[in-house]
Amino acid sequence: MLRTFQVVAKNLSMTEAALKLNQSKGSISYQIKTLENQLGFTLFERSNARLHLTSKGQKLLNVSTLSLDQIDQEIELLKFKKPTPLTIALQSYFLSRWLSPRLMKFTAKHPEIGLRFVPLNFINEMDNIEADISICWGKEGMINSPHERLISCPACPTANSQIAERVKKEGLDKIILTTPLLFDSSESIGWQDWFSHAGIDFKKSIQGVSISDSNSRVQAVIDGQGIALWDNLVSPEINSGNLHYLSNIQLDEYGYYIRVKENILENDTVKLFFKWIKEEGNSISSSKITKSLTFTQER
Incomplete structure (x- = not known):
């Protein structure tokens, strides 16, 4: 039902979802109603035959997309015993807004390298999280282990x-x-x-x-x-x-900092991704970031 919800939410149409999932429109509608009843809150507002996500529906879409994709990756690993993918811990915000739009460049050049993303919510997790590479927003001195600034991002x-x-x-x-x-x-x-x-x-x-x-x-x-x-x-x-x-x-x-797990930087896969993401980061100038800010107040 969550998968069905995702398709409906992304298309904002029961009809489009039915076509994409090869199901009847009635089946799609029944699944959404059942899911809303089980959750205890409304996912869509319906007006003039058009669907609109509620605020709770939008939040569920954000978290379910990341979580279900991670479940799919884990199932694939369990089924096929593929080579261990590169594990990257980072904030979902940074993944969806900065890394994801650029990621196709890396995967196109290195289709043999699998990537696995896990959530990282607080900067103090970077020192002990089980990941090859971790990325988080903060400032110099907040991370104990060796790290580098990836991009400057004033807030x-x-x-x-x-x-x-x-x-x-x-x-x-x-x-x-x-x-x-x-x-x-x-x-x-x-x-x-x-x-x-x-x-x-x-x-x-x-x-x-x-x-x-x-x-x-x-x-x-x-x-x-x-x-x-x-x-x-x-x-x-x-x-x-x-x-x-x-x-x-x-x-x-402040900015986004990147940490590589100790004793793993010699790994060829890690070196390739680390080099690529640093080059992407270097292409972003702090002046461009600063100029994009417009303010309600001077203070």
């Missing part, structure tokens, strides 16, 4: 339209102390650094919320659950008006 406070309007009327200093802060992979360190840069007392902010999955945290900001630190990888939401940068004070020292 600043980001919110939805309603909160951005309040910032325009009441000022960022007031709103940021009275609105929940959503914590990222750096947990509260990133926010503490931003408050320090802005000259605001972090201790005066109200209790924040930690949302480990980064894609779910993007949706949480859109839903108005609070303010989060985001970089230019949320540009689709910025361009659509669903999200707004709130300040020109940003964390320039």
Whole structure:
């Protein structure tokens, strides 16, 4: 039923899903209704014969896509005993928004190399996670084991339209102390650094919320659950008006860092991927990132 849900969600059409899955439209509709009943919440809104994902439906699509793909990969490994793939631990946000659009270049050049992606939510996991390569957002000094900066990616406070309007009327200093802060992979360190840069007392902010999955945290900001630190990888939401940068004070020292498991860099497969992803990272300039940010407030 989750697979059926994915096809319906991506096409926003029961008819299209029925054609692609070679099933009747009635069967597709029955599976979606059964799934909604079992979950206890609605996945789609129906208006004028068109389907629209609910916010909960969108969150389920994000997490189920990554999880079911991982299950498929594991099943294939169990069935066919293929060579052990390269395991890469990273945030789902970085995978979907930065790595995935570029990945075809690598797989086209090296179809013999299997890749397996596992979730990494917090930067302190990089030191002990079972992965050949791990990538996470943070700053120098937060990772104990040997690592390199992959790309510079400054971040600043980001919110939805309603909160951005309040910032325009009441000022960022007031709103940021009275609105929940959503914590990222750096947990509260990133926010503490931003408050320090802005000259605001972090201790005066109200209790924040930690949302480990980064894609779910993007949706949480859109839903108005609070303010989060985001970089230019949320540009689709910025361009659509669903999200707004709130300040020109940003964390320039932050970016995405890459760590290779100790004693494995001599592995030819690891060396190939490591070299390729560093070249991709070097093609991104920090000036390009900075210029993409437009702000609600100067502070």
